[in-house]
Amino acid sequence: PQTPNPKPLILLSFIVPILENPSVGCTKSIMSSFGYNCIIFGSSGAVGTEVAKQLSQNPKWSRVFLCVRKATAETEALRQNPKFRIVECPNTVDEALIEGQVGGERIDAVFNFLGSRVKFGEATFTLVDKTLVLNSAGLAQKLGARVFAHVSSKGVDATSKFLYLRVKGEAAQELKNYPLPNLHLFKPGLLTHRKDARFMEKVFGFIPFVPKIQVPLLADRIIAAAQNALDRNERTGYTVFEHNQILNLPPTA
Numbered sequence: 001p002q003t004p005n006p007k008p009l010i011l012l013s014f015i016v017p018i019l020e021n022p023s024v025g026c027t028k029s030i031m032s033s034f035g036y037n038c039i040i041f042g043s044s045g046a047v048g049t050e051v052a053k054q055l056s057q058n059p060k061w062s063r064v065f066l067c068v069r070k071a072t073a074e075t076e077a078l079r080q081n082p083k084f085r086i087v088e089c090p091n092t093v094d095e096a097l098i099e100g101q102v103g104g105e106r107i108d109a110v111f112n113f114l115g116s117r118v119k120f121g122e123a124t125f126t127l128v129d130k131t132l133v134l135n136s137a138g139l140a141q142k143l144g145a146r147v148f149a150h151v152s153s154k155g156v157d158a159t160s161k162f163l164y165l166r167v168k169g170e171a172a173q174e175l176k177n178y179p180l181p182n183l184h185l186f187k188p189g190l191l192t193h194r195k196d197a198r199f200m201e202k203v204f205g206f207i208p209f210v211p212k213i214q215v216p217l218l219a220d221r222i223i224a225a226a227q228n229a230l231d232r233n234e235r236t237g238y239t240v241f242e243h244n245q246i247l248n249l250p251p252t253a
Helices: 007-020 027-032 046-056 073-079 095-102 122-143 163-177 199-204 215-231 243-248
Strands: 036-041 061-068 084-088 109-112 147-151 182-187 190-192 212-214 237-242
Touching: 036 046, 036 122, 036 215, 046 061, 046 073, 046 215, 061 073, 061 095, 073 084, 084 095, 095 122, 109 122, 109 215, 122 147, 122 163, 147 215, 163 182, 163 237, 182 215, 182 243, 190 215, 212 215, 212 243, 215 243, 237 243
Parallel strands: 036 061, 036 109, 061 084, 109 147, 147 182, 182 237, 190 212
Antiparallel strands: none
């Protein structure tokens, strides 16, 4: 009788213990190689929370690093999901800390949903909505991410007299200096269907001609744009998605 080839058995004896034992060091790299890996900044906000939720149910994404200033009940719940890694960063964008937590895993995309409020003062608003946004783009470039996505706002303008529009406009303008393969800048109108809706947002939500978009829909289109760029290995550079363009983007496959 023909002698069986021992090579498949040897290979199986190596792979099976790795898949069965999560403590094996190389498990993370093996499992994450089957899908895309990403980092999310601003996962406590409306859009960030929804993106994290949708990614948890999306089989194309294997590893999601949530960079938070401190753990919350929501992040602790996600910690139970093997797909997620919670990275506590008191300084929000701490390159050394984040690189250490990523541990050499491939990072395909970085999503930035950081945002503050003008009522906290110009210094804080500028730090969160401009400086940290640019820092996260720099980190994405350093980690070799193929997609960087940031949610800005409709009507931002670096020359505006209004702090909100000016600072966000400056951030949007300076992001052009980061030569990432795909840099997606989203400029949605009024966000609806969000738990933390502000008073004026609720008021404008009833005005028919004000451009609006539901948070779940926006989150889906952000993920879809990133997936399409990664699936097709695109290199489109700096791309702005205005409100109507976001509405017309194809949904996540």
